[in-house]
Amino acid sequence: MLIPTISKVSNVTQKPLELILARNLMSALSTPAFLVDEGGVLVFYNEAAGIMLGKRFEELGTVGPEEWGSLFGPFDEAGEPIPYDELPLVVAVRNGRPAHANFEISSADGTHHSVEASAFPILTAHGSQGAIAVFWPTASNGSAS
């Protein structure tokens, strides 16, 4: 059977499968979770994270490295901003090791949330493809930023 074709090329740049599967899993979780790619770009967070932040991922879209680190804080116990390089998600994606921290974040309406965050790198046969962070809300103090 001869198939008449119009020559076309694929112009879809596929995300690595491991990120696709991570996003699919995160979408089904009720725990706030964040996903960055190997370059540190925030490529997804789930509905639970959107509720915590007061903004759905679909409203925000992808956010470049450095930028997302300051969008919602985070702050230490003294209210001082935590350096981007020290955030668990950044440690995980840059250093390829898990990281854990406690800090506060500020949601879109100014509410502060105390969270514990655990991040781990997504390592594949082809090296690191990114990292996942899971947030465990420990308190919400309701104070405005």
Added chain:
Amino acid sequence: MKVKLWGTRGSIPSPGPETIRYGGNTSCVGVTLSDGSMLALDAGTGIRSLGNALAAEPARLHILLTHLHLDHIQGLVFFAPAFRAQTEIVIWGPSSPEASLRDRISRYISAPLSPVEVRELPCDVSFRHCPQAEWEIGPARIRAASVAHRGPTLGYRIDDAGSSLAYIPDHEPALGADIDTLEDEWISGLGLAHNASLLIHDGQYTDDEYPDHLGWGHSSLSHAISFARRAGAERTLLFHHDPMHSDARLDELARGARERWQALGGDPSRIELAMERAEYELPVHTALAS
């Protein structure tokens, strides 16, 4: 590029009078490139007939394995060219952190499962992990990418002379995902299948069967059709038929697939269920081929 289906069945060979038209051999597709060189996509039991059809003269053959489930490698030890000293066979497949491709295949081609060992094969056989970047075999550009299935699994795209074949026989892109609404870049396999001249894609389960097989790594017909629509392939073959599906059942499913395709705005002649021994020719586009 010429494409011939030597095995269209999934899971286990299913010979018998009830599967004689769609075929009972497991996954194997023969591809003849524009320069006459030959690729085999997977080495299910269908590769035995492919091997028998090849001339017994010196040849270099490439076998591209999507993964190492038995229905995709079972025919390797019955592939006649592997028993000819003048044949060179290059077997490509997915890498794994656990063992090399050669070592993993050797678990099948060794005692007690096989009467011969890899080292005893008379042919010159080598094993290569598929690179992340596109590579060339003869005149074709080959791209492999991991796709959603159980264990390390690849899909392939072969571009040759301006036409393209996408081969994703074992694939569950809708696992935990709404493939009707997700962005293209977040759908497993879509980069391989996008705008393909011919897409060969998993369509193992009916929509009724799928919930009992969630996470097994295969598609329902509806998911396969949604995927193909998103991909924009010019023609789609639904492949990897369930061993429980007779020819009569597959005829019903083919009718349903065409109706659904048409309901979604597609030309119903552009989707069909893969049939063993069917042949397709993807024309040369000289402007792009040069």
